[in-house]
Amino acid sequence: xxxxxxxxxxxxxxxxxxxxxxxxxxxxxxxxxxxxxxxPCLHSFxxxxxxxxxxxxxxxxxxxxxxxxxxGLEELExxxxxxEEEEVRQDLRCPTCELKVCIPKGxxxxxxxxNLVLGFxxxxxxxxxxxxxxxxxxxxxxxxxxxxxxxxFCCQCFQFLCQPCCEYHRRNRSTxxxxxxxxxxxxxxxxxxxxxxxxxxxxxxxxxxxxYCSMCEYMICHECATTDAHKDHNESIELLHKAASSQxxxxxxxxxxxxxKLQEVNTAVVTNKDVLQRVETSNETAAEAIxxxxxxxxxxxxxxxxxLQSELHNLIQCKTTRLGLQNEKFEKLNQDANRYLEFASxxxxxxxxxxxxxxxxxxSTQLKATFERMHSEHLVPIEHSDVKIAMETxxxxxxxxxxxxxxxxxxxxxxxxxxxxxxxxxxxEYKLSVQARDFNGQPYPHGGIKIDVMxxxxxxxxxxxxSSQGKLENHMDGTYTLxxxxxxxxxxxxxxxxxxxxxxxxxxxxxxxxxKLDYSVDLGNPELKVSVKSPLCIAVHKNSGDIFVxxxxxxxxxxxxxxxxxxxIGSAGKGLCQFNRPCGLDIKRDVLxxxxxxxxxxxxxxxxxxxxxxxxxxxxxxxxxxxxxxVVVDFNDRxxxxxxxxxxIQVLKSDGSFLVSIDQSTPPxxxxxxxxxIALDIQDNIHFLTRQxxxxxxxxxxxxxxxxxxxxxxxVKPTAIGIDVEGNAWVGDEGTNSLYVCYPFGKEFGILxxxxxxxxxxxxxxxALYIVNTSPGLLYGINxxxxxxxxxxxxxxxxxxxxxxxxx
Numbered sequence: 165x166x167x168x169x170x171x172x173x174x175x176x177x178x179x180x181x182x183x184x185x186x187x188x189x190x191x192x193x194x195x196x197x198x199x200x201x202x203x204p205c206l207h208s209f210x211x212x213x214x215x216x217x218x219x220x221x222x223x224x225x226x227x228x229x230x231x232x233x234x235x236g237l238e239e240l241e242x243x244x245x246x247x248e249e250e251e252v253r254q255d256l257r258c259p260t261c262e263l264k265v266c267i268p269k270g271x272x273x274x275x276x277x278x279n280l281v282l283g284f285x286x287x288x289x290x291x292x293x294x295x296x297x298x299x300x301x302x303x304x305x306x307x308x309x310x311x312x313x314x315x316x317f318c319c320q321c322f323q324f325l326c327q328p329c330c331e332y333h334r335r336n337r338s339t340x341x342x343x344x345x346x347x348x349x350x351x352x353x354x355x356x357x358x359x360x361x362x363x364x365x366x367x368x369x370x371x372x373x374x375x376y377c378s379m380c381e382y383m384i385c386h387e388c389a390t391t392d393a394h395k396d397h398n399e400s401i402e403l404l405h406k407a408a409s410s411q412x413x414x415x416x417x418x419x420x421x422x423x424x425k426l427q428e429v430n431t432a433v434v435t436n437k438d439v440l441q442r443v444e445t446s447n448e449t450a451a452e453a454i455x456x457x458x459x460x461x462x463x464x465x466x467x468x469x470x471x472l473q474s475e476l477h478n479l480i481q482c483k484t485t486r487l488g489l490q491n492e493k494f495e496k497l498n499q500d501a502n503r504y505l506e507f508a509s510x511x512x513x514x515x516x517x518x519x520x521x522x523x524x525x526x527x528s529t530q531l532k533a534t535f536e537r538m539h540s541e542h543l544v545p546i547e548h549s550d551v552k553i554a555m556e557t558x559x560x561x562x563x564x565x566x567x568x569x570x571x572x573x574x575x576x577x578x579x580x581x582x583x584x585x586x587x588x589x590x591x592x593e594y595k596l597s598v599q600a601r602d603f604n605g606q607p608y609p610h611g612g613i614k615i616d617v618m619x620x621x622x623x624x625x626x627x628x629x630x631s632s633q634g635k636l637e638n639h640m641d642g643t644y645t646l647x648x649x650x651x652x653x654x655x656x657x658x659x660x661x662x663x664x665x666x667x668x669x670x671x672x673x674x675x676x677x678x679x680k681l682d683y684s685v686d687l688g689n690p691e692l693k694v695s696v697k698s699p700l701c702i703a704v705h706k707n708s709g710d711i712f713v714x715x716x717x718x719x720x721x722x723x724x725x726x727x728x729x730x731x732x733i734g735s736a737g738k739g740l741c742q743f744n745r746p747c748g749l750d751i752k753r754d755v756l757x758x759x760x761x762x763x764x765x766x767x768x769x770x771x772x773x774x775x776x777x778x779x780x781x782x783x784x785x786x787x788x789x790x791x792x793x794x795v796v797v798d799f800n801d802r803x804x805x806x807x808x809x810x811x812x813i814q815v816l817k818s819d820g821s822f823l824v825s826i827d828q829s830t831p832p833x834x835x836x837x838x839x840x841x842i843a844l845d846i847q848d849n850i851h852f853l854t855r856q857x858x859x860x861x862x863x864x865x866x867x868x869x870x871x872x873x874x875x876x877x878x879x880v881k882p883t884a885i886g887i888d889v890e891g892n893a894w895v896g897d898e899g900t901n902s903l904y905v906c907y908p909f910g911k912e913f914g915i916l917x918x919x920x921x922x923x924x925x926x927x928x929x930x931x932a933l934y935i936v937n938t939s940p941g942l943l944y945g946i947n948x949x950x951x952x953x954x955x956x957x958x959x960x961x962x963x964x965x966x967x968x969x970x971x972x
Contacts, residue, residue, distance in 0.1 A: 188286035197286040201276040205263040305329040319343040376407035483547040575600035575608040577665035588676045598644040608642035650676040694727040703749035704929045714746035733773040740775045748794035759795040779820030786822040798848040811836040824869035831871045841885040
């Protein structure tokens, strides 16, 4: 019977089901997943559990008029619906791995993706467990409270059915093709291959979700494709199975890459464990060496103490003996003198003449001899009473307090540094210095230890193949000199490794030129022409060549290196990934930094549009902004922000915390009331323009904010500055409609002129000049705005109108 079958196999099936259930159990509620959602760290939780966790952590905050307050879930969701104008910022730490996750502006319910596979497996595991643990499973299709025991299960409807309902299910027009199996025959192998039911559209009832809109990143039905929300997305809508196939291929490629790399990771794990064991052994050895050293020192000190005590005893004994002998001599002399005096006194007082003569000269002779003895003796102690110990304890204590040092036997590649230099020249020697540092970031103090330092120059044009192998000079003091002779021009990557690991900021993008830049030749025709709406600023991704243009439309347009628009990032507003006049852009690795001018903040966004965080608020304190007009990121990931409304430059850490400010007090008299542009050179020195009374200044400060120089130039109304790899400054001047080029330290050497109108942003990158340019009648007709790209193999003299931004 069914009941007997279930009873006999219950233990085996239950144990198997429990293992399956663990894989589909939410860690927060300890129940099978219900509407599971997957965070970016790929940990999944029930939707309701996530909502409760967000409220529990109480990390959703928003700013109102520069102040911060915290709210619960309901109040926050009302903000997300747009019922209030406050700026909302949401963060959540994953309950499993503690990764900080930024929740998109749509909230958990609409933006965190569903894990349909996990949800399906959770259902399957629940049904299996139900069959294994319950002797009589009630029918799901019967009406009323007294459902008959189930004898079958529909693998499409996921329903337990009694005998009459099974027969009706097989006869019904809509369900006759369903696979109804006997409960006695249900196994894990039958349940898991069940075809997942295709989700239906929540807006159009029974319409299946068989289309995908890549622009909205939503599955839609045919009816949705005709609505206003998607009517302009024809090029972005494709069949769901084609989109899934493309996604499957993409995931498959990444899986193959990860699996291949995983072998290296597994090897690294084994190696790391071996190193860890050696570190523990090294710790025991070093600790024993420290103990033995101090035991020896203690023994030496004890032995020295005994020696000093013995020397002191011998010295005191010698002094005592000599003083004792001298004292005996003095006492003998004293006794003799007193006896002679007493004898002579009696003789003089009581003796007659005859008695005196009878003694002859004896008394006088003895007295004279005694006097001579007394006169010849040094009647002072032959030894001093003080005994002093010469102990240089201060220097000894000072040396002992600094005795010994724990030194990493090998320097730390992650802490070792090098100084980047300007672009290299083909067939010309290129040198750079590397400083090895220990795990504390201190210069590695020892030379003579063989360290595997290798440097390679790889050409981007030939698939990062080796272009030049660096020659290494070990100075035996923790510093190295690397020398290259580049063989080909173009963009390269410089790889510097120490013991097989990349050192800090390696690999590094390096431009190799055929010769020094020559600014005497016209640029010629642009290589690239693209239509862009209302540009404000521009940035170029160094690796992909993608072009990012900030716009008056309060969004960021993204183009590939061929000029084809890929996507847009952001929209108008105060929320996350929303802008109000994005005036400045910079890209470091795959992160886009946006100076959100009228929202008085810096936004940090991945280049795919995913929000990371924001820095600052409206104000005058450190880390606060008033209309930031530009942002650049230096070699060490510090942010340099032109805080135009506060008349200062702020330098921030990568997490937005304040480091230093450059204002009118550094140096005294520096007028920063009109900051026109900001740029960094290859050494991360900060260069920015200021203008006053029809003239312009180029101001230079070190990365730490120390003043270097300022030069007054013949600019009329400078608007932008950029520093090329040679250290030359490119300055756009709206007053003269010219582009000036100046040698380092302000020496002017050229004015470039070309037929351009109203350029609003300029970028110098890898031998190319990018200009966002308003060109009525020139490229695309009246009132069209273009993006131009010129090669700097030769140079230009472009004539400009209102250049607003120039970037390196």
